[in-house]
Amino acid sequence: MTKEYWRWDEKCWKDESMDPKSAGIISAGIDIGSVSSEAVLCLDGKFYASNTIRTGSNSPTSAKDALKPLLEYTGIAYENLDYIVGTGYGRVNIPFQDKAVTEIACHGRGANYMVGPSLRTILDMGGQDCKAIHVDEKGKVTNFLMNDKCAAGTGRGMETIADLLKVPITEIGDRSFQIDTPAEPISNVCVVFAKSEAMAMVKSGKTLNEVLASYCKAMADRVTQLLDRIGVEKEFFITGGISKNRGVTERIEENLGIKAVKPKDARLDPQTAGALGAALFGFVLASKKGSKKASRKGQTL
Amino acid sequence: MIANYGYMDGSGEYYITIDTDKCAECEGKMCIAACPKGLFVPIEDDYGEDVVEIDSGKVKELKYQCMDCKPTEKPPLPCISACTPGALKHSW
Structure with a gap:
Protein backbone atom coordinates (compact mmCIF):
# COMPACT_ATOMS: atom_id res chain seq x y z
CA MET A 1 0.00 0.00 0.00
CA THR A 2 1.25 3.49 -0.85
CA LYS A 3 2.24 5.48 2.23
CA GLU A 4 0.16 8.61 2.77
CA TYR A 5 2.80 11.22 3.60
CA TRP A 6 0.19 13.98 3.91
CA ARG A 7 -1.63 12.22 6.75
CA TRP A 8 -1.90 14.04 10.10
CA ASP A 9 -3.35 12.92 13.45
CA GLU A 10 -7.12 12.63 13.75
CA LYS A 11 -8.08 12.74 17.42
CA CYS A 12 -10.78 13.14 20.07
CA TRP A 13 -9.95 15.06 23.23
CA LYS A 14 -11.89 16.15 26.33
CA ASP A 15 -11.20 18.05 29.53
CA GLU A 16 -11.56 15.37 32.21
CA SER A 17 -11.98 17.98 34.93
CA MET A 18 -15.34 19.13 33.51
CA ASP A 19 -18.67 17.37 33.96
CA PRO A 20 -21.32 17.72 31.23
CA LYS A 21 -24.02 16.54 33.68
CA SER A 22 -23.71 19.78 35.64
CA ALA A 23 -23.78 22.04 32.55
CA GLY A 24 -26.70 24.38 31.95
CA ILE A 25 -26.09 24.90 28.22
CA ILE A 26 -24.27 22.44 25.96
CA SER A 27 -23.37 23.94 22.59
CA ALA A 28 -21.67 22.32 19.61
CA GLY A 29 -19.63 23.91 16.85
CA ILE A 30 -18.83 22.09 13.63
CA ASP A 31 -16.25 23.46 11.21
CA ILE A 32 -16.36 21.70 7.85
CA GLY A 33 -13.15 22.75 6.16
CA SER A 34 -11.91 21.73 2.76
CA VAL A 35 -9.28 19.40 4.24
CA SER A 36 -10.15 18.86 7.91
CA SER A 37 -13.39 18.94 9.88
CA GLU A 38 -13.61 19.70 13.57
CA ALA A 39 -16.35 19.39 16.16
CA VAL A 40 -16.14 21.19 19.51
CA LEU A 41 -18.43 20.96 22.54
CA CYS A 42 -18.70 23.78 25.04
CA LEU A 43 -20.28 23.58 28.50
CA ASP A 44 -21.76 26.93 29.51
CA GLY A 45 -19.44 28.72 27.11
CA LYS A 46 -16.28 26.86 28.24
CA PHE A 47 -14.28 24.61 25.94
CA TYR A 48 -14.91 20.98 26.87
CA ALA A 49 -14.06 18.56 24.05
CA SER A 50 -12.99 18.41 20.42
CA ASN A 51 -12.64 16.00 17.53
CA THR A 52 -10.58 16.50 14.38
CA ILE A 53 -11.03 14.35 11.28
CA ARG A 54 -10.21 14.50 7.61
CA THR A 55 -13.07 15.97 5.54
CA GLY A 56 -14.71 13.34 3.41
CA SER A 57 -16.27 13.65 0.00
CA ASN A 58 -19.44 15.37 1.22
CA SER A 59 -20.18 17.89 3.94
CA PRO A 60 -23.22 16.25 5.63
CA THR A 61 -21.31 13.00 6.17
CA SER A 62 -18.20 14.83 7.37
CA ALA A 63 -20.27 16.84 9.86
CA LYS A 64 -21.81 13.65 11.23
CA ASP A 65 -18.43 11.88 11.30
CA ALA A 66 -16.93 14.76 13.27
CA LEU A 67 -19.72 15.12 15.84
CA LYS A 68 -20.97 11.56 16.41
CA PRO A 69 -17.69 10.06 17.77
CA LEU A 70 -17.27 13.10 20.00
CA LEU A 71 -20.73 12.63 21.50
CA GLU A 72 -19.97 8.93 22.09
CA TYR A 73 -16.56 9.79 23.61
CA THR A 74 -18.07 12.34 26.01
CA GLY A 75 -21.28 10.44 26.74
CA ILE A 76 -23.48 13.38 25.71
CA ALA A 77 -26.71 12.50 23.90
CA TYR A 78 -27.45 14.30 20.63
CA GLU A 79 -30.88 15.30 21.93
CA ASN A 80 -29.21 17.12 24.85
CA LEU A 81 -27.37 19.60 22.64
CA ASP A 82 -28.87 23.04 23.18
CA TYR A 83 -27.48 24.67 20.05
CA ILE A 84 -25.47 23.51 17.04
CA VAL A 85 -23.65 26.06 14.89
CA GLY A 86 -22.00 25.14 11.61
CA THR A 87 -19.14 27.00 9.98
CA GLY A 88 -16.44 26.60 7.36
CA TYR A 89 -16.40 25.90 3.66
CA GLY A 90 -19.17 23.27 3.94
CA ARG A 91 -21.34 25.06 6.50
CA VAL A 92 -24.41 25.43 4.27
CA ASN A 93 -24.65 21.65 3.90
CA ILE A 94 -24.83 20.59 7.55
CA PRO A 95 -28.39 19.23 7.85
CA PHE A 96 -28.64 19.16 11.65
CA GLN A 97 -27.25 22.63 12.45
CA ASP A 98 -29.41 25.32 14.02
CA LYS A 99 -27.50 28.17 12.40
CA ALA A 100 -24.58 28.76 10.05
CA VAL A 101 -22.00 31.44 10.85
CA THR A 102 -19.08 32.42 8.60
CA GLU A 103 -15.67 31.00 9.42
CA ILE A 104 -14.28 34.55 9.62
CA ALA A 105 -16.50 35.42 12.59
CA CYS A 106 -15.97 32.00 14.19
CA HIS A 107 -12.18 32.18 13.94
CA GLY A 108 -12.34 35.65 15.50
CA ARG A 109 -14.33 34.44 18.47
CA GLY A 110 -12.48 31.12 18.87
CA ALA A 111 -9.04 32.74 18.71
CA ASN A 112 -10.15 35.41 21.19
CA TYR A 113 -11.10 32.61 23.62
CA MET A 114 -7.74 30.86 23.11
CA VAL A 115 -5.52 33.93 23.48
CA GLY A 116 -7.53 36.53 25.40
CA PRO A 117 -8.72 40.12 24.88
CA GLY A 257 9.41 40.82 13.05
CA ILE A 258 6.65 39.74 15.47
CA LYS A 259 6.36 36.52 17.50
CA ALA A 260 3.03 34.73 17.26
CA VAL A 261 1.45 34.04 20.65
CA LYS A 262 0.41 30.56 21.78
CA PRO A 263 -2.96 29.60 23.33
CA LYS A 264 -3.11 30.53 27.03
CA ASP A 265 -4.09 26.90 27.72
CA ALA A 266 -1.56 24.66 25.96
CA ARG A 267 -4.20 21.94 25.59
CA LEU A 268 -6.17 24.08 23.13
CA ASP A 269 -5.45 23.19 19.53
CA PRO A 270 -5.30 26.22 17.15
CA GLN A 271 -6.70 23.95 14.41
CA THR A 272 -10.01 23.86 16.30
CA ALA A 273 -10.38 27.67 16.61
CA GLY A 274 -13.17 27.86 14.00
CA ALA A 275 -15.26 25.08 15.56
CA LEU A 276 -14.67 26.55 19.03
CA GLY A 277 -15.88 29.93 17.80
CA ALA A 278 -18.97 28.24 16.35
CA ALA A 279 -19.69 26.52 19.68
CA LEU A 280 -19.27 29.86 21.48
CA PHE A 281 -21.72 31.49 19.04
CA GLY A 282 -24.04 28.57 19.86
CA PHE A 283 -23.76 29.30 23.58
CA VAL A 284 -24.63 32.98 23.07
CA LEU A 285 -27.55 32.13 20.76
CA ALA A 286 -28.92 29.53 23.19
CA SER A 287 -28.62 32.05 26.06
CA LYS A 288 -30.32 34.90 24.16
CA LYS A 289 -32.81 33.13 21.90
CA GLY A 290 -33.41 29.87 23.74
CA SER A 291 -32.34 26.27 23.43
CA LYS A 292 -33.10 24.23 20.30
CA LYS A 293 -32.94 21.00 22.28
CA ALA A 294 -36.66 20.31 21.86
CA SER A 295 -36.26 20.01 18.07
CA ARG A 296 -33.87 17.04 18.59
CA LYS A 297 -35.98 15.20 21.15
CA GLY A 298 -35.89 11.44 20.60
CA GLN A 299 -33.44 11.76 17.70
CA THR A 300 -29.97 10.31 17.26
CA LEU A 301 -27.25 11.21 14.77
CA MET B 1 -15.93 46.03 9.94
CA ILE B 2 -13.72 46.35 6.89
CA ALA B 3 -14.54 43.43 4.58
CA ASN B 4 -12.11 42.73 1.76
CA TYR B 5 -13.47 40.54 -1.03
CA GLY B 6 -11.21 39.39 -3.82
CA TYR B 7 -7.88 37.72 -4.37
CA MET B 8 -4.23 38.09 -5.15
CA ASP B 9 -2.75 36.21 -8.09
CA GLY B 10 0.31 36.34 -10.32
CA SER B 11 -1.06 39.40 -12.15
CA GLY B 12 -1.92 41.55 -9.15
CA GLU B 13 -4.31 42.20 -6.27
CA TYR B 14 -8.03 42.54 -6.94
CA TYR B 15 -10.06 43.48 -3.89
CA ILE B 16 -13.31 45.35 -3.32
CA THR B 17 -13.39 46.70 0.22
CA ILE B 18 -16.69 47.36 1.99
CA ASP B 19 -16.85 49.32 5.23
CA THR B 20 -19.84 47.50 6.70
CA ASP B 21 -20.39 50.10 9.47
CA LYS B 22 -21.08 52.70 6.77
CA CYS B 23 -22.92 50.20 4.56
CA ALA B 24 -25.31 49.22 7.39
CA GLU B 25 -26.45 52.85 7.71
CA CYS B 26 -27.41 53.05 4.03
CA GLU B 27 -31.07 52.24 3.42
CA GLY B 28 -31.06 52.45 -0.37
CA LYS B 29 -28.14 50.09 -1.10
CA MET B 30 -28.00 51.68 -4.55
CA CYS B 31 -24.80 49.83 -5.40
CA ILE B 32 -26.88 46.70 -5.98
CA ALA B 33 -28.76 48.24 -8.91
CA ALA B 34 -25.78 50.25 -10.14
CA CYS B 35 -23.47 47.31 -10.80
CA PRO B 36 -24.11 45.97 -14.32
CA LYS B 37 -22.65 42.59 -13.31
CA GLY B 38 -24.77 42.15 -10.17
CA LEU B 39 -21.73 41.82 -7.92
CA PHE B 40 -23.40 43.21 -4.79
CA VAL B 41 -25.88 41.08 -2.85
CA PRO B 42 -27.73 42.04 0.35
CA ILE B 43 -27.11 39.91 3.45
CA GLU B 44 -27.53 40.00 7.19
CA ASP B 45 -24.00 39.60 8.50
CA ASP B 46 -22.89 37.52 11.49
CA TYR B 47 -23.52 40.46 13.82
CA GLY B 48 -27.10 41.09 12.61
CA GLU B 49 -26.34 44.10 10.35
CA ASP B 50 -27.99 44.51 6.94
CA VAL B 51 -25.09 45.02 4.55
CA VAL B 52 -23.97 43.99 1.08
CA GLU B 53 -21.31 41.48 0.17
CA ILE B 54 -19.78 40.39 -3.12
CA ASP B 55 -21.56 37.47 -4.80
CA SER B 56 -19.52 34.42 -3.76
CA GLY B 57 -19.77 32.97 -7.28
CA LYS B 58 -18.12 36.05 -8.75
CA VAL B 59 -15.58 36.97 -6.11
CA LYS B 60 -12.79 34.97 -7.76
CA GLU B 61 -13.36 36.71 -11.10
CA LEU B 62 -13.33 40.35 -9.98
CA LYS B 63 -10.60 41.35 -12.41
CA TYR B 64 -12.82 40.25 -15.30
CA GLN B 65 -16.21 41.14 -13.81
CA CYS B 66 -15.15 44.76 -13.29
CA MET B 67 -13.24 45.07 -16.57
CA ASP B 68 -16.01 46.84 -18.54
CA CYS B 69 -16.34 49.59 -15.95
CA LYS B 70 -12.63 50.12 -15.54
CA PRO B 71 -11.45 52.13 -18.61
CA THR B 72 -9.71 55.17 -17.25
CA GLU B 73 -11.62 57.57 -19.49
CA LYS B 74 -14.92 57.04 -17.67
CA PRO B 75 -14.40 57.40 -13.95
CA PRO B 76 -15.85 57.20 -11.42
CA LEU B 77 -17.06 53.61 -11.26
CA PRO B 78 -20.87 53.15 -11.15
CA CYS B 79 -20.73 51.31 -7.82
CA ILE B 80 -18.53 53.97 -6.21
CA SER B 81 -20.84 56.76 -7.50
CA ALA B 82 -23.93 54.96 -6.22
CA CYS B 83 -22.47 54.33 -2.76
CA THR B 84 -23.61 57.47 -0.96
CA PRO B 85 -22.04 56.63 2.44
CA GLY B 86 -18.63 56.14 0.78
CA ALA B 87 -18.32 52.55 1.96
CA LEU B 88 -16.77 51.08 -1.20
CA LYS B 89 -13.20 50.99 -2.49
CA HIS B 90 -11.44 49.09 -5.29
CA SER B 91 -7.81 48.13 -4.84
CA TRP B 92 -6.92 48.29 -8.55
Whole structure:
Protein backbone atom coordinates (compact mmCIF):
# COMPACT_ATOMS: atom_id res chain seq x y z
CA MET A 1 0.00 0.00 0.00
CA THR A 2 1.25 3.49 -0.85
CA LYS A 3 2.24 5.48 2.23
CA GLU A 4 0.16 8.61 2.77
CA TYR A 5 2.80 11.22 3.60
CA TRP A 6 0.19 13.98 3.91
CA ARG A 7 -1.63 12.22 6.75
CA TRP A 8 -1.90 14.04 10.10
CA ASP A 9 -3.35 12.92 13.45
CA GLU A 10 -7.12 12.63 13.75
CA LYS A 11 -8.08 12.74 17.42
CA CYS A 12 -10.78 13.14 20.07
CA TRP A 13 -9.95 15.06 23.23
CA LYS A 14 -11.89 16.15 26.33
CA ASP A 15 -11.20 18.05 29.53
CA GLU A 16 -11.56 15.37 32.21
CA SER A 17 -11.98 17.98 34.93
CA MET A 18 -15.34 19.13 33.51
CA ASP A 19 -18.67 17.37 33.96
CA PRO A 20 -21.32 17.72 31.23
CA LYS A 21 -24.02 16.54 33.68
CA SER A 22 -23.71 19.78 35.64
CA ALA A 23 -23.78 22.04 32.55
CA GLY A 24 -26.70 24.38 31.95
CA ILE A 25 -26.09 24.90 28.22
CA ILE A 26 -24.27 22.44 25.96
CA SER A 27 -23.37 23.94 22.59
CA ALA A 28 -21.67 22.32 19.61
CA GLY A 29 -19.63 23.91 16.85
CA ILE A 30 -18.83 22.09 13.63
CA ASP A 31 -16.25 23.46 11.21
CA ILE A 32 -16.36 21.70 7.85
CA GLY A 33 -13.15 22.75 6.16
CA SER A 34 -11.91 21.73 2.76
CA VAL A 35 -9.28 19.40 4.24
CA SER A 36 -10.15 18.86 7.91
CA SER A 37 -13.39 18.94 9.88
CA GLU A 38 -13.61 19.70 13.57
CA ALA A 39 -16.35 19.39 16.16
CA VAL A 40 -16.14 21.19 19.51
CA LEU A 41 -18.43 20.96 22.54
CA CYS A 42 -18.70 23.78 25.04
CA LEU A 43 -20.28 23.58 28.50
CA ASP A 44 -21.76 26.93 29.51
CA GLY A 45 -19.44 28.72 27.11
CA LYS A 46 -16.28 26.86 28.24
CA PHE A 47 -14.28 24.61 25.94
CA TYR A 48 -14.91 20.98 26.87
CA ALA A 49 -14.06 18.56 24.05
CA SER A 50 -12.99 18.41 20.42
CA ASN A 51 -12.64 16.00 17.53
CA THR A 52 -10.58 16.50 14.38
CA ILE A 53 -11.03 14.35 11.28
CA ARG A 54 -10.21 14.50 7.61
CA THR A 55 -13.07 15.97 5.54
CA GLY A 56 -14.71 13.34 3.41
CA SER A 57 -16.27 13.65 0.00
CA ASN A 58 -19.44 15.37 1.22
CA SER A 59 -20.18 17.89 3.94
CA PRO A 60 -23.22 16.25 5.63
CA THR A 61 -21.31 13.00 6.17
CA SER A 62 -18.20 14.83 7.37
CA ALA A 63 -20.27 16.84 9.86
CA LYS A 64 -21.81 13.65 11.23
CA ASP A 65 -18.43 11.88 11.30
CA ALA A 66 -16.93 14.76 13.27
CA LEU A 67 -19.72 15.12 15.84
CA LYS A 68 -20.97 11.56 16.41
CA PRO A 69 -17.69 10.06 17.77
CA LEU A 70 -17.27 13.10 20.00
CA LEU A 71 -20.73 12.63 21.50
CA GLU A 72 -19.97 8.93 22.09
CA TYR A 73 -16.56 9.79 23.61
CA THR A 74 -18.07 12.34 26.01
CA GLY A 75 -21.28 10.44 26.74
CA ILE A 76 -23.48 13.38 25.71
CA ALA A 77 -26.71 12.50 23.90
CA TYR A 78 -27.45 14.30 20.63
CA GLU A 79 -30.88 15.30 21.93
CA ASN A 80 -29.21 17.12 24.85
CA LEU A 81 -27.37 19.60 22.64
CA ASP A 82 -28.87 23.04 23.18
CA TYR A 83 -27.48 24.67 20.05
CA ILE A 84 -25.47 23.51 17.04
CA VAL A 85 -23.65 26.06 14.89
CA GLY A 86 -22.00 25.14 11.61
CA THR A 87 -19.14 27.00 9.98
CA GLY A 88 -16.44 26.60 7.36
CA TYR A 89 -16.40 25.90 3.66
CA GLY A 90 -19.17 23.27 3.94
CA ARG A 91 -21.34 25.06 6.50
CA VAL A 92 -24.41 25.43 4.27
CA ASN A 93 -24.65 21.65 3.90
CA ILE A 94 -24.83 20.59 7.55
CA PRO A 95 -28.39 19.23 7.85
CA PHE A 96 -28.64 19.16 11.65
CA GLN A 97 -27.25 22.63 12.45
CA ASP A 98 -29.41 25.32 14.02
CA LYS A 99 -27.50 28.17 12.40
CA ALA A 100 -24.58 28.76 10.05
CA VAL A 101 -22.00 31.44 10.85
CA THR A 102 -19.08 32.42 8.60
CA GLU A 103 -15.67 31.00 9.42
CA ILE A 104 -14.28 34.55 9.62
CA ALA A 105 -16.50 35.42 12.59
CA CYS A 106 -15.97 32.00 14.19
CA HIS A 107 -12.18 32.18 13.94
CA GLY A 108 -12.34 35.65 15.50
CA ARG A 109 -14.33 34.44 18.47
CA GLY A 110 -12.48 31.12 18.87
CA ALA A 111 -9.04 32.74 18.71
CA ASN A 112 -10.15 35.41 21.19
CA TYR A 113 -11.10 32.61 23.62
CA MET A 114 -7.74 30.86 23.11
CA VAL A 115 -5.52 33.93 23.48
CA GLY A 116 -7.53 36.53 25.40
CA PRO A 117 -8.72 40.12 24.88
CA SER A 118 -5.26 41.39 23.84
CA LEU A 119 -5.48 39.47 20.55
CA ARG A 120 -5.74 41.75 17.51
CA THR A 121 -4.51 39.86 14.41
CA ILE A 122 -5.29 36.29 13.36
CA LEU A 123 -3.80 34.43 10.45
CA ASP A 124 -5.84 31.34 9.64
CA MET A 125 -3.92 29.00 7.35
CA GLY A 126 -6.59 26.61 6.22
CA GLY A 127 -6.70 23.63 3.91
CA GLN A 128 -7.58 25.53 0.77
CA ASP A 129 -7.69 29.15 1.81
CA CYS A 130 -5.91 31.66 3.93
CA LYS A 131 -7.49 34.42 6.02
CA ALA A 132 -6.09 37.50 7.72
CA ILE A 133 -8.45 38.82 10.39
CA HIS A 134 -8.40 41.77 12.81
CA VAL A 135 -10.53 41.53 15.94
CA ASP A 136 -11.43 43.79 18.84
CA GLU A 137 -11.08 42.89 22.53
CA LYS A 138 -14.28 40.82 22.37
CA GLY A 139 -13.26 38.82 19.32
CA LYS A 140 -15.56 40.73 16.97
CA VAL A 141 -14.11 41.00 13.47
CA THR A 142 -13.06 44.55 12.51
CA ASN A 143 -11.22 43.79 9.26
CA PHE A 144 -10.75 40.66 7.19
CA LEU A 145 -9.23 39.42 4.00
CA MET A 146 -9.53 35.95 2.55
CA ASN A 147 -7.70 34.36 -0.34
CA ASP A 148 -9.27 31.15 -1.57
CA LYS A 149 -8.57 31.47 -5.25
CA CYS A 150 -5.49 29.26 -5.29
CA ALA A 151 -3.77 26.69 -3.09
CA ALA A 152 -0.52 28.65 -2.63
CA GLY A 153 -0.05 29.32 1.06
CA THR A 154 -2.48 26.62 2.20
CA GLY A 155 -2.42 23.18 3.79
CA ARG A 156 -3.33 21.53 0.50
CA GLY A 157 -0.15 22.95 -1.02
CA MET A 158 1.89 21.53 1.87
CA GLU A 159 0.25 18.11 1.46
CA THR A 160 1.16 18.15 -2.22
CA ILE A 161 4.83 18.80 -1.41
CA ALA A 162 4.81 16.12 1.35
CA ASP A 163 3.57 13.54 -1.13
CA LEU A 164 5.87 14.68 -3.91
CA LEU A 165 9.00 14.50 -1.75
CA LYS A 166 7.78 11.51 0.30
CA VAL A 167 8.35 13.29 3.62
CA PRO A 168 5.73 12.86 6.40
CA ILE A 169 3.92 16.19 6.73
CA THR A 170 4.51 16.31 10.49
CA GLU A 171 8.32 16.27 9.94
CA ILE A 172 8.46 19.06 7.37
CA GLY A 173 8.76 21.93 9.87
CA ASP A 174 11.77 20.55 11.74
CA ARG A 175 13.51 19.23 8.62
CA SER A 176 13.21 22.60 6.88
CA PHE A 177 15.68 24.01 9.44
CA GLN A 178 18.23 21.21 9.00
CA ILE A 179 20.07 23.02 6.22
CA ASP A 180 23.53 24.55 5.80
CA THR A 181 22.70 27.27 3.27
CA PRO A 182 19.79 29.76 3.21
CA ALA A 183 16.62 28.61 1.45
CA GLU A 184 16.58 29.37 -2.28
CA PRO A 185 13.57 31.28 -3.67
CA ILE A 186 10.77 29.18 -5.13
CA SER A 187 7.42 30.23 -6.68
CA ASN A 188 4.98 31.55 -4.08
CA VAL A 189 2.30 32.30 -6.64
CA CYS A 190 1.16 28.81 -7.62
CA VAL A 191 1.43 25.32 -6.12
CA VAL A 192 1.77 23.73 -9.57
CA PHE A 193 4.73 26.00 -10.39
CA ALA A 194 6.20 25.38 -6.93
CA LYS A 195 5.86 21.62 -7.45
CA SER A 196 7.72 21.83 -10.77
CA GLU A 197 10.43 23.98 -9.22
CA ALA A 198 10.75 21.62 -6.26
CA MET A 199 11.32 18.67 -8.62
CA ALA A 200 13.89 20.71 -10.56
CA MET A 201 15.72 21.47 -7.29
CA VAL A 202 15.80 17.76 -6.38
CA LYS A 203 17.19 16.91 -9.82
CA SER A 204 19.84 19.63 -9.51
CA GLY A 205 21.22 17.92 -6.41
CA LYS A 206 19.57 19.90 -3.60
CA THR A 207 18.78 17.87 -0.50
CA LEU A 208 15.16 17.22 0.46
CA ASN A 209 15.59 19.45 3.50
CA GLU A 210 16.77 22.32 1.29
CA VAL A 211 13.74 21.91 -0.95
CA LEU A 212 11.44 21.82 2.07
CA ALA A 213 13.07 24.97 3.41
CA SER A 214 12.46 26.71 0.09
CA TYR A 215 8.82 25.64 0.05
CA CYS A 216 8.20 26.72 3.66
CA LYS A 217 9.85 30.06 2.89
CA ALA A 218 7.67 30.51 -0.21
CA MET A 219 4.55 29.78 1.80
CA ALA A 220 5.57 32.22 4.54
CA ASP A 221 6.30 34.93 1.95
CA ARG A 222 2.92 34.37 0.33
CA VAL A 223 0.90 34.81 3.51
CA THR A 224 3.07 37.72 4.61
CA GLN A 225 1.87 39.55 1.46
CA LEU A 226 -1.71 38.82 2.53
CA LEU A 227 -1.06 40.15 6.05
CA ASP A 228 0.66 43.25 4.67
CA ARG A 229 -2.62 44.30 3.05
CA ILE A 230 -4.47 44.65 6.35
CA GLY A 231 -1.47 45.18 8.61
CA VAL A 232 -0.41 43.25 11.70
CA GLU A 233 -1.14 44.44 15.21
CA LYS A 234 -0.06 42.67 18.39
CA GLU A 235 -1.06 40.19 19.71
CA PHE A 236 -0.70 38.02 16.63
CA PHE A 237 -1.97 34.42 16.52
CA ILE A 238 -1.88 31.69 13.85
CA THR A 239 -4.72 29.17 13.53
CA GLY A 240 -5.35 26.26 11.17
CA GLY A 241 -3.37 23.12 10.49
CA ILE A 242 -0.28 24.96 9.25
CA SER A 243 0.04 26.60 12.67
CA LYS A 244 1.66 23.29 13.71
CA ASN A 245 4.41 23.61 11.09
CA ARG A 246 7.24 25.65 12.58
CA GLY A 247 8.99 25.72 9.22
CA VAL A 248 6.27 28.10 8.04
CA THR A 249 5.26 29.87 11.27
CA GLU A 250 8.81 30.81 12.32
CA ARG A 251 9.53 32.16 8.85
CA ILE A 252 6.33 34.25 9.00
CA GLU A 253 7.48 35.62 12.37
CA GLU A 254 10.86 36.43 10.85
CA ASN A 255 9.21 38.26 7.92
CA LEU A 256 6.94 40.27 10.21
CA GLY A 257 9.41 40.82 13.05
CA ILE A 258 6.65 39.74 15.47
CA LYS A 259 6.36 36.52 17.50
CA ALA A 260 3.03 34.73 17.26
CA VAL A 261 1.45 34.04 20.65
CA LYS A 262 0.41 30.56 21.78
CA PRO A 263 -2.96 29.60 23.33
CA LYS A 264 -3.11 30.53 27.03
CA ASP A 265 -4.09 26.90 27.72
CA ALA A 266 -1.56 24.66 25.96
CA ARG A 267 -4.20 21.94 25.59
CA LEU A 268 -6.17 24.08 23.13
CA ASP A 269 -5.45 23.19 19.53
CA PRO A 270 -5.30 26.22 17.15
CA GLN A 271 -6.70 23.95 14.41
CA THR A 272 -10.01 23.86 16.30
CA ALA A 273 -10.38 27.67 16.61
CA GLY A 274 -13.17 27.86 14.00
CA ALA A 275 -15.26 25.08 15.56
CA LEU A 276 -14.67 26.55 19.03
CA GLY A 277 -15.88 29.93 17.80
CA ALA A 278 -18.97 28.24 16.35
CA ALA A 279 -19.69 26.52 19.68
CA LEU A 280 -19.27 29.86 21.48
CA PHE A 281 -21.72 31.49 19.04
CA GLY A 282 -24.04 28.57 19.86
CA PHE A 283 -23.76 29.30 23.58
CA VAL A 284 -24.63 32.98 23.07
CA LEU A 285 -27.55 32.13 20.76
CA ALA A 286 -28.92 29.53 23.19
CA SER A 287 -28.62 32.05 26.06
CA LYS A 288 -30.32 34.90 24.16
CA LYS A 289 -32.81 33.13 21.90
CA GLY A 290 -33.41 29.87 23.74
CA SER A 291 -32.34 26.27 23.43
CA LYS A 292 -33.10 24.23 20.30
CA LYS A 293 -32.94 21.00 22.28
CA ALA A 294 -36.66 20.31 21.86
CA SER A 295 -36.26 20.01 18.07
CA ARG A 296 -33.87 17.04 18.59
CA LYS A 297 -35.98 15.20 21.15
CA GLY A 298 -35.89 11.44 20.60
CA GLN A 299 -33.44 11.76 17.70
CA THR A 300 -29.97 10.31 17.26
CA LEU A 301 -27.25 11.21 14.77
CA MET B 1 -15.93 46.03 9.94
CA ILE B 2 -13.72 46.35 6.89
CA ALA B 3 -14.54 43.43 4.58
CA ASN B 4 -12.11 42.73 1.76
CA TYR B 5 -13.47 40.54 -1.03
CA GLY B 6 -11.21 39.39 -3.82
CA TYR B 7 -7.88 37.72 -4.37
CA MET B 8 -4.23 38.09 -5.15
CA ASP B 9 -2.75 36.21 -8.09
CA GLY B 10 0.31 36.34 -10.32
CA SER B 11 -1.06 39.40 -12.15
CA GLY B 12 -1.92 41.55 -9.15
CA GLU B 13 -4.31 42.20 -6.27
CA TYR B 14 -8.03 42.54 -6.94
CA TYR B 15 -10.06 43.48 -3.89
CA ILE B 16 -13.31 45.35 -3.32
CA THR B 17 -13.39 46.70 0.22
CA ILE B 18 -16.69 47.36 1.99
CA ASP B 19 -16.85 49.32 5.23
CA THR B 20 -19.84 47.50 6.70
CA ASP B 21 -20.39 50.10 9.47
CA LYS B 22 -21.08 52.70 6.77
CA CYS B 23 -22.92 50.20 4.56
CA ALA B 24 -25.31 49.22 7.39
CA GLU B 25 -26.45 52.85 7.71
CA CYS B 26 -27.41 53.05 4.03
CA GLU B 27 -31.07 52.24 3.42
CA GLY B 28 -31.06 52.45 -0.37
CA LYS B 29 -28.14 50.09 -1.10
CA MET B 30 -28.00 51.68 -4.55
CA CYS B 31 -24.80 49.83 -5.40
CA ILE B 32 -26.88 46.70 -5.98
CA ALA B 33 -28.76 48.24 -8.91
CA ALA B 34 -25.78 50.25 -10.14
CA CYS B 35 -23.47 47.31 -10.80
CA PRO B 36 -24.11 45.97 -14.32
CA LYS B 37 -22.65 42.59 -13.31
CA GLY B 38 -24.77 42.15 -10.17
CA LEU B 39 -21.73 41.82 -7.92
CA PHE B 40 -23.40 43.21 -4.79
CA VAL B 41 -25.88 41.08 -2.85
CA PRO B 42 -27.73 42.04 0.35
CA ILE B 43 -27.11 39.91 3.45
CA GLU B 44 -27.53 40.00 7.19
CA ASP B 45 -24.00 39.60 8.50
CA ASP B 46 -22.89 37.52 11.49
CA TYR B 47 -23.52 40.46 13.82
CA GLY B 48 -27.10 41.09 12.61
CA GLU B 49 -26.34 44.10 10.35
CA ASP B 50 -27.99 44.51 6.94
CA VAL B 51 -25.09 45.02 4.55
CA VAL B 52 -23.97 43.99 1.08
CA GLU B 53 -21.31 41.48 0.17
CA ILE B 54 -19.78 40.39 -3.12
CA ASP B 55 -21.56 37.47 -4.80
CA SER B 56 -19.52 34.42 -3.76
CA GLY B 57 -19.77 32.97 -7.28
CA LYS B 58 -18.12 36.05 -8.75
CA VAL B 59 -15.58 36.97 -6.11
CA LYS B 60 -12.79 34.97 -7.76
CA GLU B 61 -13.36 36.71 -11.10
CA LEU B 62 -13.33 40.35 -9.98
CA LYS B 63 -10.60 41.35 -12.41
CA TYR B 64 -12.82 40.25 -15.30
CA GLN B 65 -16.21 41.14 -13.81
CA CYS B 66 -15.15 44.76 -13.29
CA MET B 67 -13.24 45.07 -16.57
CA ASP B 68 -16.01 46.84 -18.54
CA CYS B 69 -16.34 49.59 -15.95
CA LYS B 70 -12.63 50.12 -15.54
CA PRO B 71 -11.45 52.13 -18.61
CA THR B 72 -9.71 55.17 -17.25
CA GLU B 73 -11.62 57.57 -19.49
CA LYS B 74 -14.92 57.04 -17.67
CA PRO B 75 -14.40 57.40 -13.95
CA PRO B 76 -15.85 57.20 -11.42
CA LEU B 77 -17.06 53.61 -11.26
CA PRO B 78 -20.87 53.15 -11.15
CA CYS B 79 -20.73 51.31 -7.82
CA ILE B 80 -18.53 53.97 -6.21
CA SER B 81 -20.84 56.76 -7.50
CA ALA B 82 -23.93 54.96 -6.22
CA CYS B 83 -22.47 54.33 -2.76
CA THR B 84 -23.61 57.47 -0.96
CA PRO B 85 -22.04 56.63 2.44
CA GLY B 86 -18.63 56.14 0.78
CA ALA B 87 -18.32 52.55 1.96
CA LEU B 88 -16.77 51.08 -1.20
CA LYS B 89 -13.20 50.99 -2.49
CA HIS B 90 -11.44 49.09 -5.29
CA SER B 91 -7.81 48.13 -4.84
CA TRP B 92 -6.92 48.29 -8.55
